[in-house]
Amino acid sequence: MKPDIPAVLAELAGLVARNAVPDVDPAERAGALGLSAALLGMAAEAWDGAAQRLVEENRALRALLARAGDRAGRDAWLAGGVDDDLRISALSTANARLRAALVDLHVAVERDPSSEARALEAEIWDELRRSTERRLMSGALA
Amino acid sequence: MSSADLASRLAAYAATRMPAAREVEVRDLSRISGGASRQTYRFRLAWTEGGERRERRLILRRDPPASLIDTERRVEFAAYSAFHGSKVPVPEMIWLEEGSEALDQPFSVAEEITGFEAAPALLWTASYLASHEALARTKWTILGEIARADPFALGLDAVMPPPEPEACAFRELDMWEKVLDEDQAEPLPITRAAIRWLRANPPPAAQKIGVVHGDFRTGNFLYDRQGGIHGVLDWEMAHLGDPLEDLGWSLNPVWNFKRNLAGGLVPDAVAIAHWEAASGLRADPAAVRWWTLFNCVKGQAIWISSARAWIDGGNREPIMVLPAWGMQNAQDRAILKVMDRL
Known part of the structure; x- marks a missing residue:
């Protein structure tokens, strides 16, 4: 999730503190705190599953790159990676690198008329669909 | 202050x-x-x-x-x-x-227009359920009226540059892809795949150059309990272009609000029929699909740019985070749906 959750939580802490001052306009306070509550709810929901989602997704993307072999081009080496550092920031950095590689692989596969490429393309779409399921949140707006 | x-x-x-x-x-x-x-x-x-x-x-x-x-x-x-x-x-x-x-x-x-509601959530409370068909008729009839208007007679070409009919689609796509290029904070494989499909499958030239509201959806108009609309708001993205662009935005699945209906109100076909009747234009299904998918990309660019404004520190208000967190995944799923991948 961008912006990153810790940065948003820090900003919300300041916002809540500012709204604790008695002379804040009630309508402004209501708007600020209502939005803050919605964001805190989303952050709470994302908190528990964030590492699991990233590890699972990074594993799936590495497997896809491994199956792509030479088609993954200069990104092929990413298939051999491991998530040793389990901090969310480190997992997110690895995830961004892998998803960038997935974009490049998708482009390469679309340009390749072979049946192997079609099969790989179907796998890419499956993974993209699963990525949206991993990111589903009950508090999503739509 | x-x-x-x-x-x-x-x-x-x-x-x-x-x-x-x-x-x-x-x-x-x-x-x-x-x-x-x-x-x-x-x-x-x-x-x-x-x-x-x-x-x-x-x-x-x-x-x-x-x-x-x-x-x-x-x-x-x-x-x-x-x-x-x-x-x-x-x-x-x-x-x-x-x-x-x-x-x-x-x-x-x-x-200030007073006495009416704008919040989408109210539409699915008991007092408003019976108004959905009437509201949908009003909503897409007004959108058709916007499409029917002559922007040159209204003098709008003085402030909004008119594109050529065959240039409308890629002018908009180029603009919003640039926003994505500049503002994305992480890779967007689904949105990028959609952009490639849009470029490979261009729509026909616009039937006319019309006024495009740019953000015509449930939430941006003032409604009553009888299905009336008393104010269309948020014209800040208005421009001249293909009127189908507005129809596509109104059909973007994120505006279904988790109901499988256009605007959360009626089936897409009903909405399109109201729009065609009011606009006098034809909504070619392939063109509508192109513009709906385009609007999913545009939506993603808007959510991404709100995240960017927050990350860069230009605007640290919580309203900038809400669409970034609450809409990006929904928009990705909308893209998959329009592309028949979900």
Whole structure:
């Protein structure tokens, strides 16, 4: 999730503190705190599953790159990676690198008329669909 | 700036715009929550004129330091003004101030339309359920009226550059892809795949160059319990282009609000039929699909740019995070749905 959750939580802490001052306009306070509550709810929901989602997704993307072999081009080496550092920031950095590689692989596969490429393309779409399921949140707006 | 300072400076500004007015006052100034692109306030303007005390309820929309959508307020003001008094209900525009001297940021002032609702969530409460078909008819008929309007006769080509009919689609796609290129904070494999499909499968040329509202959806109009609409708001992305663009935005699945209906109200086919009847234009299914998918990309660019404005520190208000967190995945799923991948 961008912006990153810790940065948003820090900003919300300041916002809540500012709204604790008695002379804040009630309508402004209501708007600020209502939005803050919605964001805190989303952050709470994302908190528990964030590492699991990233590890699972990074594993799936590495497997896809491994199956792509030479088609993954200069990104092929990413298939051999491991998530040793389990901090969310480190997992997110690895995830961004892998998803960038997935974009490049998708482009390469679309340009390749072979049946192997079609099969790989179907796998890419499956993974993209699963990525949206991993990111589903009950508090999503739509 | 405190509310009291803002009220005082706004009253001083109003006095300069109303030479016959005396004792000009701004009362009950209060911020309206939401409004990610402009800071919005309602207030009462009171003044004495011809020996009589008068009052009017108005809306102030002031530019924030960085907004969700960077737009020209002159274009927005012109769009509202062009449709005022037409079959497309809009509030009357009063003043446009493009300088920063009066209130530190440019702003506009408009009539407040009162007594109606804008929040989408209310539509699915018991009091409103029976109005959905009527509201849908009104909604897409008004959108059809916008499409039917002649932007050249309205003088809008003076502030909105008209594209050639065959250039509408890629002009918009180029613009929003650039926003994504500049603002994305992480890779967007689904959105990028959609862009490649859009480029490989261009739509036919526009049937006409029309006015495109740019953000016509449930949530951006004022409605009643009988299915009436009394004000179409948020014209800040208005431009000239293919009228199908607006239809596609209204059919973007994120505006279904988790119901499998256009705008959460009626099946897509019903909405399209109302639009065709009012606009006099044909909604070719392949073209509608292209514009709907395009609008999913546009939506993603808007959510991404709100995240970017927050990350860069230009606007740290929580309203900038809400679409970034709450809409990106929904927009990705909407793309998959339109591309028959979900």
